[in-house]
Amino acid sequence: MTGDAGGREGGRLGGGVLPGRPYDGGVVLLAPRMLALHLAAVAAMVACVLLAGWQWDRYRQETAPRAVPAERADAAPAPLATVSRPGVRMSPATAGRPVTASGTFDAAHQLLVPRRESGVQGFWVLTPLRVGDGVAVPVVRGWVPRADDPRTRVPAGAVTVTGPLLPPEPIPPPGRAHTAPPPGQVRSVSTAQLITVLPYPRLHEGYVLQERISPPVAGPERATAPPLTRPGGTGWQNLAYVVLWLIFAGFAGFMWLSIVRDRLRTARSERVAWQHR
Amino acid sequence: MTAALTRFRVMAYVVGVMLLLLVFVAMPLKYLGGDETAVALIGPAHGFLYAVYLVVTFDLGMRARWPVGRLLLILLAGTIPFLSFVAERRVARDAAAARAAAARPVPEEAS
Numbered sequence: 026m027t028g029d030a031g032g033r034e035g036g037r038l039g040g041g042v043l044p045g046r047p048y049d050g051g052v053v054l055l056a057p058r059m060l061a062l063h064l065a066a067v068a069a070m071v072a073c074v075l076l077a078g079w080q081w082d083r084y085r086q087e088t089a090p091r092a093v094p095a096e097r098a099d100a101a102p103a104p105l106a107t108v109s110r111p112g113v114r115m116s117p118a119t120a121g122r123p124v125t126a127s128g129t130f131d132a133a134h135q136l137l138v139p140r141r142e143s144g145v146q147g148f149w150v151l152t153p154l155r156v157g158d159g160v161a162v163p164v165v166r167g168w169v170p171r172a173d174d175p176r177t178r179v180p181a182g183a184v185t186v187t188g189p190l191l192p193p194e195p196i197p198p199p200g201r202a203h204t205a206p207p208p209g210q211v212r213s214v215s216t217a218q219l220i221t222v223l224p225y226p227r228l229h230e231g232y233v234l235q236e237r238i239s240p241p242v243a244g245p246e247r248a249t250a251p252p253l254t255r256p257g258g259t260g261w262q263n264l265a266y267v268v269l270w271l272i273f274a275g276f277a278g279f280m281w282l283s284i285v286r287d288r289l290r291t292a293r294s295e296r297v298a299w300q301h302r
Numbered sequence: 303m304t305a306a307l308t309r310f311r312v313m314a315y316v317v318g319v320m321l322l323l324l325v326f327v328a329m330p331l332k333y334l335g336g337d338e339t340a341v342a343l344i345g346p347a348h349g350f351l352y353a354v355y356l357v358v359t360f361d362l363g364m365r366a367r368w369p370v371g372r373l374l375l376i377l378l379a380g381t382i383p384f385l386s387f388v389a390e391r392r393v394a395r396d397a398a399a400a401r402a403a404a405a406r407p408v409p410e411e412a413s
Binding site: 062262265266269272273276280283284287 | 342345350356370
């Protein structure tokens with residue numbers, strides 16, 4: 026009894042080889058059983074690579090920024106204090122939600138943000154709205170084409186502003202102009218930056234894009250809200266699967282090579298035995 | 303060989319348990335309960351452990367000179383719930399039988 030208790034189908038060199046004929050490697054590799062192995066190995070490797078590709082596509086989808094659902098913009102406006110706390114990061118579910126904020130504008134700290142609307146260069150008018158004791162929320166009241174536009178005049182007295190609460194914009198990287206913007210201007214509506222130029226210890230994150238104001242007063246043209254996207258997920262699970270499927274493809278190839286090498290070695294030793302019969 | 307056999311048996315159990323957790327705990331949690339975290343953790347873990355199972359099974363198969371068909375079936379057994387336990391039992395039993403056969407004294411030739 027030889028050591029292979031289970032028997033070795035294909036240990037014999039496939040079918041169709043006449044007894045007494047010298048065995049050689051080419052015959053081994055092309056024997057019908059081996060062809061089936063080659064086919065299965067190639068199919069397995071191709072399938073694994075395709076599956077890795079599928080998971081890679083899913084990874085790209087998962088990590089791409091996602092559009093915020095449009096229904097959020099249609100929600101009934103809620104008081105600012107119910108959806109945002111000063112100094113606390115805006116939750117992803119809140120971004121873009123209509124809110125109402127009541128208080129008085131701080132005309133002394135109004136800022137202009139250079140911004141294009143409909144292809145025309147102009148400024149967003151950014152005015153802090155005092156909503157509580159030392160608490161404020163930045164309000165983009167609208168857009169004007171020139172800095173000296175009379176519509177930048179700040180409404181006096183108690184007002185209630187209604188509009189979406191938008192997430193802060195990133196601080197733009199220093200571009201061609203490495204100089205600071207002129208006093209009274211900021212490059213973007215960034216909470217991290219506004220904290221340093223506004224005197225409010227407690228600032229709501231983000232800003233309200235004013236759509237309505239009560240009592241109604243003539244003001245700048247309405248600014249256009251930027252399209253909202255949420256950052257994509259990490260997608261690490263899909264990345265792990267990509268690696269896994271590639272490992273499986275490699276393993277299928279390794280198994281294939283091992284079996285072929287083993288059969289060739291067997292064929293060689295059988296040929297030697299036959300030659301020395 | 304014994305070490306290879308032990309490695310195989312350990313991995314067959316580990317993979318079998320992970321697959322059961324994945325199919326009977328994590329997936330119901332995700333598809334019926336809406337909770338994705340279990341699948342996100344157990345899925346890739348099972349995947350990598352299965353890769354290890356592939357390696358140790360192949361290693362044992364080559365040492366034990368299994369036919370290719372048997373090797374493939376045992377490799378695939380790690381992908382179907384409960385089957386890796388069945389494979390482990392079969393392999394362990396065959397190995398025990400082979401050891402017993404090798405240890406049996408050679409019968410006297412009838413003269």
